[in-house]
Amino acid sequence: MTTAQNILNDPFMNKGTAFTLDEREKLGLVGVLPPYVQTIEEQAQQTYLQFQSKGTNLEKRLFLMEIFNTNRTLFYYLFAHHLDEFNPIVYDPEIAETIENYSHLYVQSQYAAYLDVEHPENIETTLRNAAGDRHIRLIVVTDAEGILGIGDWGMNGVDISVGKLMVYTAAAGIDPASVLPIVIDAGTNRRQLLDDPLYLGTRHERIRGERYYAFIDRFVRTAERLFPRLYLHWEDFGRENAATILNKYRNSIATFNDDIQGTGIVTLAGILGALNISGGKLTDQTYLCYGAGTAGAGIAERVMDEMMGEGLSREEALNHFYMVDRQGLLFDDMDDLTPQQRPFARKRSDFKNADQLTDLEEIVRTIRPTILVGTSTQPGTFTENIVRSMCETCERPIIFPLSNPTELAEATAQDLIVWSEGKALVATGIPAGSVTYEGVEHVIGQANNALIYPGLGLGMLASEASLLTDEMISAAAHSLGGMVDATQPGAPVLPPFKDVRRVSTRIAEAVARKAQERGLSRTGQTDMAAAVHDIQWEPRY
Ligand SMILES: NC(=O)c1ccc[n+]([C@@H]2O[C@H](COP(=O)([O-])OP(=O)(O)OC[C@H]3O[C@@H](n4cnc5c(N)ncnc54)[C@H](O)[C@@H]3O)[C@@H](O)[C@H]2O)c1
Numbered sequence: 001m002t003t004a005q006n007i008l009n010d011p012f013m014n015k016g017t018a019f020t021l022d023e024r025e026k027l028g029l030v031g032v033l034p035p036y037v038q039t040i041e042e043q044a045q046q047t048y049l050q051f052q053s054k055g056t057n058l059e060k061r062l063f064l065m066e067i068f069n070t071n072r073t074l075f076y077y078l079f080a081h082h083l084d085e086f087n088p089i090v091y092d093p094e095i096a097e098t099i100e101n102y103s104h105l106y107v108q109s110q111y112a113a114y115l116d117v118e119h120p121e122n123i124e125t126t127l128r129n130a131a132g133d134r135h136i137r138l139i140v141v142t143d144a145e146g147i148l149g150i151g152d153w154g155m156n157g158v159d160i161s162v163g164k165l166m167v168y169t170a171a172a173g174i175d176p177a178s179v180l181p182i183v184i185d186a187g188t189n190r191r192q193l194l195d196d197p198l199y200l201g202t203r204h205e206r207i208r209g210e211r212y213y214a215f216i217d218r219f220v221r222t223a224e225r226l227f228p229r230l231y232l233h234w235e236d237f238g239r240e241n242a243a244t245i246l247n248k249y250r251n252s253i254a255t256f257n258d259d260i261q262g263t264g265i266v267t268l269a270g271i272l273g274a275l276n277i278s279g280g281k282l283t284d285q286t287y288l289c290y291g292a293g294t295a296g297a298g299i300a301e302r303v304m305d306e307m308m309g310e311g312l313s314r315e316e317a318l319n320h321f322y323m324v325d326r327q328g329l330l331f332d333d334m335d336d337l338t339p340q341q342r343p344f345a346r347k348r349s350d351f352k353n354a355d356q357l358t359d360l361e362e363i364v365r366t367i368r369p370t371i372l373v374g375t376s377t378q379p380g381t382f383t384e385n386i387v388r389s390m391c392e393t394c395e396r397p398i399i400f401p402l403s404n405p406t407e408l409a410e411a412t413a414q415d416l417i418v419w420s421e422g423k424a425l426v427a428t429g430i431p432a433g434s435v436t437y438e439g440v441e442h443v444i445g446q447a448n449n450a451l452i453y454p455g456l457g458l459g460m461l462a463s464e465a466s467l468l469t470d471e472m473i474s475a476a477a478h479s480l481g482g483m484v485d486a487t488q489p490g491a492p493v494l495p496p497f498k499d500v501r502r503v504s505t506r507i508a509e510a511v512a513r514k515a516q517e518r519g520l521s522r523t524g525q526t527d528m529a530a531a532v533h534d535i536q537w538e539p540r541y
Pocket residue numbers: 146147148149150238239258259263266290291292293294295296324325326327374375376377378402403404405408428429430447448449450
């Protein structure tokens with residue numbers, strides 16, 4: 001290939017029509033581009049008009065990915081200028097459709113790395129090939145067993161790694177050349193994929209147990225060796241593996257599970273925001289977790305930790321929590337509880353109606369929660385009866401249906417506001433429009449980890465922290481306090497996503513300072529605000 005084509009095909013170098021005449025002369029590009037030299041503003045204007053002409057969200061996303069594939073700077077310039085509009089298209093919920101159809105829609109690999117559990121000997125070569133001469137600081141890795149709420153999507157899940165990293169850059173200014181999206185293809189149990197002649201992954205059921213964990217371990221060790229000061233983000237692993245992997249590595253390397261910790265932070269911040277509006281106290285709340293999997297248990301643990309921070313003993317704090325999963329209310333005599341559920345399980349003998357506590361309405365009537373958080377993947381399960389029943393004993397119930405994507409949410413914000421006659425303090429996992437009820441416009445916060453993981457990562461990279469501790473996580477949740485004017489009727493419980501750049505900087509500084517305070521920072525910088533500022537990448541030529 002000629003140099004001109006190499007440059008135009010490299011999305012990190014390519015400026016397209018924005019190459020100046022001087023650059024065209026120097027780089028061997030004379031005559032291979034249209035003659036008019038555009039500014040990035042002009043390119044963005046032209047590209048945005050094309051974007052607007054697309055009929056469906058899928059077409060819009062595919063178009064944006066075309067820009068991503070050819071010119072990263074232009075893509076992020078556009079994303080930064082249309083954050084709110086692009087977020088649901090680049091990321092959740094539209095990303096669910098492109099994951100389901102990844103193999104059919106495949107055009108190019110987008111600098112992702114594809115690891116195969118059956119070939120651990122290829123880990124190092126793959127990572128080297130994918131990184132090239134780039135210095136990788138951030139990896140998002142998935143094995144796609146639990147993509148959002150849509151389950152096992154095998155190799156197709158690589159798109160969640162690509163998508164999460166796009167949000168990292170747009171929301172926090174992480175240098176896109178320093179990131180690496182990875183899928184670990186451990187097989188898939190989805191028949192539809194195994195039978196699909198166009199499926200691009202390996203064709204076997206999921207490999208589990210010893211071989212799987214040996215592979216994960218070799219991957220971690222290799223990545224840590226090849227990429228010094230790496231921050232390793234795990235996404236959408238299955239319920240069993242997610243917590244096991246995090247617990248194995250959290251005390252030795254800088255690592256993070258988004259579904260457990262990221263969701264915990266954003267949901268705690270949302271609850272603190274809601275209590276700020278209602279004037280309630282966290283230690284007075286009764287918390288009901290509906291769907292006690294990776295996210296549900298992760299959130300409960302974070303909220304419980306916060307209660308302990310406010311002075312409760314572990315036993316006292318646990319008393320405020322109830323967990324519901326497939327079996328109904330979780331009791332300690334059940335033999336199929338996960339290690340994360342077990343501490344929260346209740347005594348059957350404490351309930352006269354224990355046999356009826358398989359039904360969420362009955363559970364709500366019995367325990368009278370003031371906070372109800374849904375991470376169950378079961379749509380429509382937060383019913384009108386449940387909401388009305390919560391309102392009978394609680395002035396401002398906190399109700400967060402967090403399951404993604406759109407069609408899996410436990411309730412819509414609209415229904416929750418109407419059924420509660422404007423009393424419920426609501427946040428949803430996917431973006432929701434505001435709801436006007438009796439003249440008050442209720443702005444709905446988005447309790448999606450995307451509001452926090454970019455800032456958290458920015459703080460980790462800026463401070464070069466060696467570990468991500470619970471204290472740093474708590475600092476992240478608290479840093480969002482005061483960003484919303486709680487005195488405004490209908491105010492959201494979290495800052496809006498359009499403010500995410502500001503949110504990210506706040507979180508990053510709080511996290512980096514905490515790392516520094518605890519001696520975990522490895523940067524020479526002492527001023528953490530400056531460290532955060534200095535590391536941020538801007539989309540400009
Ligand atoms: N808003 C966010 O930031 C965010 C973050 C992470 C996960 N989520 C969403 O939360 C949901 C769960 O994700 P996860 O990673 O925790 O998955 P998971 O599979 O680990 O957990 C889901 C849990 O729901 C339980 N469940 C299934 N059917 C149920 C029923 N009928 N009643 C009660 N419980 C039931 C499952 O047994 C499981 O324990 C997904 O929809 C995901 O998109 C949202």
